[in-house]
Amino acid sequence: MLLSWDWLRDFVDIKCNDIKGFCEAMTMSGSKVESFEVLGQEIQNVVVGKIIKIKKHPDAEKLVICTVDIGAEEPLQIVTGATNVFESAVVPVACHNARLPGGVKIKKTKLRGVQSDGMLCSLKELGLQLCDFPYAQEDGILILKEDVHVGEDILTALKLKDIVIDFEITSNRPDCLSVLGLAREAAATYNIAIKEPMFNVKQFEDVKGKLDIKEVSEVLCKRYMLHEISDVQVSYSPLWLRARLKAVGIRPVNNIVDITNYVMIELGQPMHAFDADKVEGAICVRRAH
Amino acid sequence: MKDIIEKIKDMAKKEINEASNIKVLEELRVKYLGKKGEITQKLKELSAVSAEFKPILGKLLNDVKRDIEELLAFQMETVRNLAMKEELEREKIDITIPGKRHVVGARHPLNIITNEIVRVFSSMGFSVVAGPEIEWEKYNFDMLNMPKNHPARDESDTFFISDELALRTQTSSVQARYMETHKPPIRIVSPGRVYRIDEIDATHSPMFHQIEGLIVEQGINMGHLKHTLDAFAKAFYGNETKTRFRPHHFQFTEPSAEMDMSCFNCGGAGCRVCKNEGWIELLGCGMVHPKVLDMCGINANEYTGFAFGMGLDRAAMQKFAINNLKLFFENDVRFLKQF
Numbered sequence: 240m241l242l243s244w245d246w247l248r249d250f251v252d253i254k255c256n257d258i259k260g261f262c263e264a265m266t267m268s269g270s271k272v273e274s275f276e277v278l279g280q281e282i283q284n285v286v287v288g289k290i291i292k293i294k295k296h297p298d299a300e301k302l303v304i305c306t307v308d309i310g311a312e313e314p315l316q317i318v319t320g321a322t323n324v325f326e327s328a329v330v331p332v333a334c335h336n337a338r339l340p341g342g343v344k345i346k347k348t349k350l351r352g353v354q355s356d357g358m359l360c361s362l363k364e365l366g367l368q369l370c371d372f373p374y375a376q377e378d379g380i381l382i383l384k385e386d387v388h389v390g391e392d393i394l395t396a397l398k399l400k401d402i403v404i405d406f407e408i409t410s411n412r413p414d415c416l417s418v419l420g421l422a423r424e425a426a427a428t429y430n431i432a433i434k435e436p437m438f439n440v441k442q443f444e445d446v447k448g449k450l451d452i453k454e455v456s457e458v459l460c461k462r463y464m465l466h467e468i469s470d471v472q473v474s475y476s477p478l479w480l481r482a483r484l485k486a487v488g489i490r491p492v493n494n495i496v497d498i499t500n501y502v503m504i505e506l507g508q509p510m511h512a513f514d515a516d517k518v519e520g521a522i523c524v525r526r527a528h
Numbered sequence: 529m530k531d532i533i534e535k536i537k538d539m540a541k542k543e544i545n546e547a548s549n550i551k552v553l554e555e556l557r558v559k560y561l562g563k564k565g566e567i568t569q570k571l572k573e574l575s576a577v578s579a580e581f582k583p584i585l586g587k588l589l590n591d592v593k594r595d596i597e598e599l600l601a602f603q604m605e606t607v608r609n610l611a612m613k614e615e616l617e618r619e620k621i622d623i624t625i626p627g628k629r630h631v632v633g634a635r636h637p638l639n640i641i642t643n644e645i646v647r648v649f650s651s652m653g654f655s656v657v658a659g660p661e662i663e664w665e666k667y668n669f670d671m672l673n674m675p676k677n678h679p680a681r682d683e684s685d686t687f688f689i690s691d692e693l694a695l696r697t698q699t700s701s702v703q704a705r706y707m708e709t710h711k712p713p714i715r716i717v718s719p720g721r722v723y724r725i726d727e728i729d730a731t732h733s734p735m736f737h738q739i740e741g742l743i744v745e746q747g748i749n750m751g752h753l754k755h756t757l758d759a760f761a762k763a764f765y766g767n768e769t770k771t772r773f774r775p776h777h778f779q780f781t782e783p784s785a786e787m788d789m790s791c792f793n794c795g796g797a798g799c800r801v802c803k804n805e806g807w808i809e810l811l812g813c814g815m816v817h818p819k820v821l822d823m824c825g826i827n828a829n830e831y832t833g834f835a836f837g838m839g840l841d842r843a844a845m846q847k848f849a850i851n852n853l854k855l856f857f858e859n860d861v862r863f864l865k866q867f
Contacts, residue, residue, distance in 0.1 A: 269775035271786075274803075409777035410679070 242421050243486040244402035246505070250422035250434050258402055261425075268428040270415060271407040278486060279400040281340040285360065285393040287383065288315070288332035290324055298351045305359065307332055310390020318355040323379035330380050331360040331393045340366035365393070370490045371482075373475040385478045398482035417507030436506070450513075451521040460524045467515055471495065529570075529577070529585060536566050537592045544596070544603050549611070553604050560596055567593050634865045638737055638856055641844040642719045645739055648763045649717045652756065654741065657716045659702035661723070665692045671704035671823045672780040687723050687734075695723035699740035700780060700837060703816075707744065707824035712831045714744040719840065730852045737840035744816065744826060744833030750783070753813055753834040761789045761810065770796065772807065781814025781835055792846070801846065808846065811838035 247253070253261065262272035288307040291314060296302035305324060307315045309332055317332065324330070334357045337345040345358050358364075359380045362372060367381075375381050387396040394400040406421065414420045419436065426433035455463045475481070476497040484491050489500050499510045513522075540560050547553045560567050571589055574582060635643075646656055659667075669681055679685070680697065687695040702718040719739040726732045743752070758771045770790040778784040789810045791802035798804040813836035818828035841853055848867060850856075855863050 266774060267772070271774060271776070411777040 240406045240408050240416050240421070241487040242404045242406060242418060243483050244404065245398075245400075245486070246418050246483050247422055247425065250419060250436075251425050251429075251431060252434075253425060253429060253431070258404075262404060264428050265404075265406070265421075265424065268424065269412075270421065270424045273405040273407050275402055275404040277402050279394045281342075282338065282365065282394055282399065284335075284337035284345075285331055285333045285339070285365070286310070287387045287389055287391045287393060287396045288330055288359075289389045290326055290328045290330060293324060293326055296351060296353060298353075302350060302353075304353055307357075307359070308389055309334065310388075315356040316354055317357050317359055318350040318353050319359050319380065321359060321361075321380045323376050323382065324359065325382075328380075329383040329387060329389070331365060331383070331397075333358040333360055333364075339364055360393075365397075365399075370492070371485055373491070373493075398479055401482070401486045403486050414507065417503075418505045420507055450515060450518060453521040453523060455524040456526070459526070463522075463524050465522065469515075476501075529573075529581075530588065533570060533585070533588055533592055536560070536570070537595065540566075540592075540596050541599060544599050547603060548607060550604065550607055553600060553607065557600055561593065561600075567596065631861065634861075634867060636856070636859075636864060637844045637848050637850070637867045638840055640867055641840055641847060642737070642739065645760075645764060645838075645840075646717060646719060648760055649741065651763075652715075652759070654715050654717045654743075657702060657706055657718050658720060659696070659699070659705055659718060661696055661721055662689060662693060663696035663701045665694060667701040667704045668694060668696050668698070671708075671820065672698075672700055673817050673819045673823070674779050678779065685725055687725060696720075697724050698722055698837060699738040700835070702740055703742045703780075703835060704820070704824055706742065707821070707826055712744040712746070712826060712833075714742060714833070717741045728854065730854065731842070731845075733841070733853055733857065735857075736853075739838050739840055741836045742816070742833060743835075744821070744831050746831055748815075748832045748834060750815060750834070753785075753815065753836075756834075757787050757811065757813060757836060761787070765789060765792050768795070771810075773813075776812060776814075778812060778814055780817050780820050782817045784812070784814035787811050787813055787836075810843070811836050813837075 244258070258275060258277070262275055266272050286309050288309040290305050291308050292306040294304050296304055296318060301320050302318050303320075303324070305317045305319060307317050307330070309315055315332065315334065333339060333345040335345070335347045337357065339345065339360070343364070347354070347356050349355065361379060362369065362375050362377060362381050365381065369375065369377050372381060374384055383396075385396070406415070408415045412420075415424060422433055450465055450467050452463060452465055473493050473495055476484075476491055476494045480497055480501055481491040484497060484500060484504075487504055489504070491497050495512045499512050503509050540556070543556055544553065547556060557565075559565055562568065567589060571586075571593075574586055574589065577585055650656070665681075669678070674681060686697050689695070699718050699720050699722055702716075702720070706716055706718075707714065717739055718741075719737065721735055722738050723735050726734045728734065743756070754771075754773060761769045761771050768790075769792065772788050773785040774788060776784045776786040787810050788807035790796040791799060791806055791808050793799050793801035794806065796806040798806050802808050813834060816833040816835050821828040821831060821833070841856060844850065844856070845853065
């Protein structure tokens with residue numbers, strides 16, 4: 240069971256000054272930690288920048304010179320070969336002495352005689368995949384559509400900073416297979432309060448007639464619940480949600496799939512979303528063979 | 529007649545001198561001196577000789593007969609000596625030839641480990657019992673409180689031989705067998721091979737080794753468990769070894785724990801051997817589940833017990849700094865003789 244430290248802190252107020260100590264305390268209270276990984280360590284000195292101006296490179300047809308505001312006094316001048324940049328685009332900027340995944344170092348240099356103070360980054364250069372930023376152009380510079388501030392560290396802006404802890408959960412403790420379950424363990428271990436999630440459920444009208452359930456095997460499933468949600472706009476999920484799913488090893492797909500996964504990981508309640516337009520007949524819960 | 533006798537004599541002498549083995553000489557004796565031998569024949573013919581020549585010829589014949597007898601005896605002796613000499617020559621031992629070295633086997637590292645562990649527990653009063661490697665499902669699972677739908681019973685993990693028989697997946701099966709047929713106090717260890725479906729790599733094998741321990745007596749508690757296993761770790765890995773018990777879960781014990789020991793390589797500071805944790809997982813243990821005692825016919829209200837199980841392969845790998853499990857099963861003498 241992979242646990243995101245950031246996510247855990249929604250439920251318990253634990254300080255993160257000693258992750259090793261936390262792992263040991265959890266292990267000794269019964270939730271064995273196999274390992275932990277600090278995310279975002281490979282990226283250094285990469286910030287959010289905004290392209291103010293683009294002009295042609297005097298000596299190269301395929302290169303352009305961008306003036307990029309990174310919130311510093313002076314804007315940076317960066318030469319790029321990317322074709323998807325435009326003025327006012329918000330982009331990740333690897334500054335002088337930046338470090339990128341795979342041990343890549345970025346330094347000031349001259350490209351065809353023109354000073355370049357850094358590099359505009361693509362998804363791949365930041366160690367990201369298309370599923371993490373579904374709107375991005377895979378082979379171009381990552382043009383950010385998130386609510387980020389110019390000059391902000393890219394790790395905080397794109398929520399790439401987190402600690403992922405791998406727990407070995409024994410078969411008698413399936414209740415620990417969720418963020419909330421492990422938060423309970425953490426709260427008990429440190430004898431601190433837990434912020435239980437608040438559920439504000441408004442009374443829904445009966446969905447019967449549109450989708451229906453029949454034949455639920457009680458041996459396999461004690462309770463099966465179904466609800467229809469209409470007027471859904473299928474799109475990508477917000478950054479914070481994608482980041483958390485990614486941290487615990489689940490590939491973001493779209494807002495519908497992601498929210499079911501998110502709730503399952505958070506509360507331990509498995510769920511599934513059907514496309515009501517494609518469901519024929521009633522839903523059965525039974526053995527497949 | 530005299531000429532004939534002389535001829536026989538010459539002939540006999542020649543043949544006897546040429547004879548090179550006992551069998552031929554014996555044939556020659558028969559030929560000349562036997563009942564129908566040539567000399568004997570001539571002696572018989574003497575009766576027909578006139579009285580004038582009888583004494584002369586008789587003497588001559590007797591002389592020849594004696595000569596031949598002597599010659600035969602002499603030649604017999606010579607041939608015998610020769611044969612003896614040849615035989616001695618053939619059987620001569622050259623004590624200066626260097627001896628051929630026999631390839632002497634060595635103790636297998638797994639046996640060394642097992643013996644050492646058994647020795648420690650023997651000194652604490654445990655006796656060693658063995659169990660079959662082909663085991664009834666009843667002993668391997670049912671009597672160890674493994675529910676029918678437990679994932680460990682899955683066909684993808686267990687080598688089933690029939691619906692009810694499988695290669696044992698743990699030495700714990702010996703517990704059930706022993707408790708069923710013995711009354712407490714029980715104090716046993718049982719080392720052996722166990723089988724689980726797995727891919728072979730540097731740290732995994734479908735056949736590996738475990739040692740199981742079990743105590744059932746009146747008044748046994750968790751304190752006895754901790755002391756016994758801590759004492760074992762100190763006896764086996766050295767007096768400075770520290771242990772810690774982590775809560776865990778096994779079907780056949782309640783409560784259950786895993787015992788870690790301080791890393792023998794770095795003493796707990798953190799190194800490559802312990803993956804920077806300072807601790808190395810050593811064994812699983814716990815208080816025998818009352819249901820298990822009941823199923824084996826032991827009154828759980830009267831008796832309690834603890835059990836533990838330890839993997840031997842990884843312990844041996846750590847103890848001898850072996851980095852590949854496969855080496856244990858290849859039985860290469862160059863590997864084995866290092867221990």
